[in-house]
Amino acid sequence: MSFQLVKLHATASTNEELKVRFRESELPNLTTIYTDHQTAGKGQMGSSWVSEPFKNLTFSVLLSNLNAEFTDFEINKLVTVVLVEWLREKLQIQAVIKWPNDILSVRHKLAGVLIENIYKGNSRACSIIGIGLNVNQMDFPDLEKAISLNQITNKTYDLELLLIDFLQALQKALANPGEAISRYEQHLFKYHQEARFQIDGKELTARVEGVDDTGRLILISNTYGRSTYGLKQVKWVY
DSSP: OOSOEEEEEEESOHHHHHHHHHHHSOOOTTOEEEEEEESSEEOGGGOEEOOOTTTSEEEEEEEOOOOTTSOHHHHHHHHHHHHHHHHHHHHOOOEEEETTTEEEETTEEEEEEEEEEEEETTEEEEEEEEEEEOOSOOOOTTOTTBOOHHHHHOOOOOHHHHHHHHHHHHHHHTTSHHHHHTTGGGGBTTBTSEEEEEETTEEEEEEEEEEOTTSOEEEEETTTEEEEEOTTTEEEOO
């Protein structure tokens, strides 16, 4: 195992904790902070990530040696593909990537990914990969479309062993990141299919054509034709 694990009993945000530590000292690639209780977890665009203490995986991974040629969105592709393929191959969980950063199983949210990049000048110094994975939680009273591994498989999982296994899969993929990145659309939810969306306050049907190089969702609809959408410009109604 060639990555450093740091376990915290509780923290506001593993992403924030890892960012502070990175700025204070030199950390090895794949340094990972995980916690039993994340009190102020973050999702995309300032949304929150709520997780029952001691039941789920909430962790952040430092990626500091990725070639600068990879764009920020390609890092998102890499991480989400590795996560989905690990769930499928190691845990036999049917999972897909719901743009921009959710992992679904049986049309329910199983995991979320939040990637934050730290720049020094014009160069990306590192990427902080935050992942929340619902593991042993059995009840989601405030989250209608959430699901956990336990609910899918009726098994209870050792959180640290699960984390180490995922990190090994990520480490393996980093040997040839372009290969994993190229498989992104294979795992994209509703790829080349129609789905329901809310755009400009109106609900409509659109065909998912993919994602462009900047990470914008490409949709074709009768209302707008072929159009691209950034975060918060479109909402899934699936």
